[in-house]
Amino acid sequence: MEFSSKLLENAVREMSQLPGIGKRTALRLVLHLLRQPAEQTERLAFALRSLRNEVKYCRNCHNISDTDLCEICANPKRDESLVCVVEDIRDVMAIENTSQYKGLYHVLGGKISPLDGVGPNNLNISTLINKVKEGQVREVIFALSSTMEGDTTNFYIYKQIEAYGVTTSTIARGIAVGDELEYADEITLGRSILHRIPFENSLKG
Amino acid sequence: MEFSSKLLENAVREMSQLPGIGKRTALRLVLHLLRQPAEQTERLAFALRSLRNEVKYCRNCHNISDTDLCEICANPKRDESLVCVVEDIRDVMAIENTSQYKGLYHVLGGKISPLDGVGPNNLNISTLINKVKEGQVREVIFALSSTMEGDTTNFYIYKQIEAYGVTTSTIARGIAVGDELEYADEITLGRSILHRIPFENSLKG
Structure with a gap:
C-alpha cells in the first residue's frame, strides 16, 4: 500500500498492529476517525493511554481492577x-454473568x-500454588x-x-443446552456420554 | 457487559465507537494492548492524534497529503x-495501483x-465546478x-x-477480467452487453 501522507501511513501501520486488523481495515478505521470530530480521537487516545499506564491488577486474583483488591x-x-x-478477565466476566x-x-x-514463548513463569501460577500451600483453598x-x-496448563x-x-x-x-445432538462434534458428544450425571441431578439446574 | 475497572470500561467504550468494532472485539483489542509493551499503546495513541490534528488536504484535489499540493x-x-x-483516498490508491x-x-x-445527513455542501463539489467553469478541464x-x-452524486x-x-x-x-459469465449478476452482465466495445479495442488493454 502506497500512502500519499506519512501521517496517514503511520496511523494505519500502528492500527494494523492490533490482532485481526489488516491494513485495509486499519485504513477504514483511521479514515472514519478523520470524518469524526477531533474529540473522538482525543478520547480514544486518552482512554487507551490511561488504561495502559494506570492499569492495576488485584493482588489476590490478578484480575484487572481499579482497586488494590478487586470487588470480587x-x-x-x-x-x-x-x-x-x-485465563483472563473475559472468562471472569462470562462466569459472573451466570450468577x-x-x-x-x-x-x-x-x-x-x-x-508463543509463554512458560509457567510468565503466568500468575506461583501465587496460586502459594494459596494452596497456605491451606486457604478447599477446591481448585x-x-x-x-x-x-x-x-497442558491444567x-x-x-x-x-x-x-x-x-x-x-x-x-x-458436553452438549450445550438447547443444541441438537446431530450437530455436535464427536469428541464433545463422546465426553458427554462418558461423564453423564444422575438424572435427578439434572433436575436441579 | 459489566467491567471490574472504569479504566478498562472507558477504553472498551471508545474503541467500540469505531465502525465494525463491537464491545467484544474492542475488549479483545484492548486486552491485547495490555499484554504488549506500553510503547505500542503510546505509538498508536500518538499516531492517531498526530494524524487527526495535523492532517492536511491537497488544495487542488482534496486528497490527504502532507504538503499543500499533493504529489499527484x-x-x-x-x-x-x-x-x-x-469518493475518498482509497479510490485514489486503487486507481493509482493500476498505473x-x-x-x-x-x-x-x-x-x-x-x-446520513450528507448534502452537496458537505462535500468538495463547489471546487470541482469552479475548475470546470474556469475552463481548465477537458474531461470529467x-x-x-x-x-x-x-x-445521485454523479x-x-x-x-x-x-x-x-x-x-x-x-x-x-462489466464482467471482471477472469470471471465466469454464469456467476455474474444480471445487471452487470446486461450492462456489459449494452456497452460492448469494438473487438479491436479490447486487444489494446
Whole structure:
C-alpha cells in the first residue's frame, strides 16, 4: 500500500498492529476517525493511554481492577476456599454473568504455550500454588479452554498442587443446552456420554 | 457487559465507537494492548492524534497529503485537463495501483446521502465546478461506486457542469477480467452487453 501522507501511513501501520486488523481495515478505521470530530480521537487516545499506564491488577486474583483488591475478592459473601482458575478477565466476566458461582477467581493471564514463548513463569501460577500451600483453598476449579495449551496448563498446575490434598475439578464439557445432538462434534458428544450425571441431578439446574 | 475497572470500561467504550468494532472485539483489542509493551499503546495513541490534528488536504484535489499540493497534483507529467471524481483516498490508491491513469483526481470526501445527513455542501463539489467553469478541464470521469448515492452524486455534478461543454464519462462496468459469465449478476452482465466495445479495442488493454 502506497500512502500519499506519512501521517496517514503511520496511523494505519500502528492500527494494523492490533490482532485481526489488516491494513485495509486499519485504513477504514483511521479514515472514519478523520470524518469524526477531533474529540473522538482525543478520547480514544486518552482512554487507551490511561488504561495502559494506570492499569492495576488485584493482588489476590490478578484480575484487572481499579482497586488494590478487586470487588470480587473484597466481597465477604464470596467463598474464598473455592478458586476458579481462568485465563483472563473475559472468562471472569462470562462466569459472573451466570450468577452461578460464589467462589473467587485466579486469573493466570494466559496459557502455557512454548510456541508463543509463554512458560509457567510468565503466568500468575506461583501465587496460586502459594494459596494452596497456605491451606486457604478447599477446591481448585480449572476453567481454561480445552485446547492443547489449556490442558497442558491444567496439568502443570495439578502436578504442583496434588500433594497438598486440595480437591481439583474441571468445568463440565458436553452438549450445550438447547443444541441438537446431530450437530455436535464427536469428541464433545463422546465426553458427554462418558461423564453423564444422575438424572435427578439434572433436575436441579 | 459489566467491567471490574472504569479504566478498562472507558477504553472498551471508545474503541467500540469505531465502525465494525463491537464491545467484544474492542475488549479483545484492548486486552491485547495490555499484554504488549506500553510503547505500542503510546505509538498508536500518538499516531492517531498526530494524524487527526495535523492532517492536511491537497488544495487542488482534496486528497490527504502532507504538503499543500499533493504529489499527484504537483507532478508536471500528469494531465491536468483530465479529472477523475472519486469518493475518498482509497479510490485514489486503487486507481493509482493500476498505473493506467495519467490525469488528476478530485476527492469528494463522500457521496450525497440525505439519510446520513450528507448534502452537496458537505462535500468538495463547489471546487470541482469552479475548475470546470474556469475552463481548465477537458474531461470529467465519474468513478463513484454505482449505488443509489453514487448515481445521485454523479447526476448532481453532471447537471451543474453540462452547460460548460466539458466531456463527461463514467468508468466501464462489466464482467471482471477472469470471471465466469454464469456467476455474474444480471445487471452487470446486461450492462456489459449494452456497452460492448469494438473487438479491436479490447486487444489494446
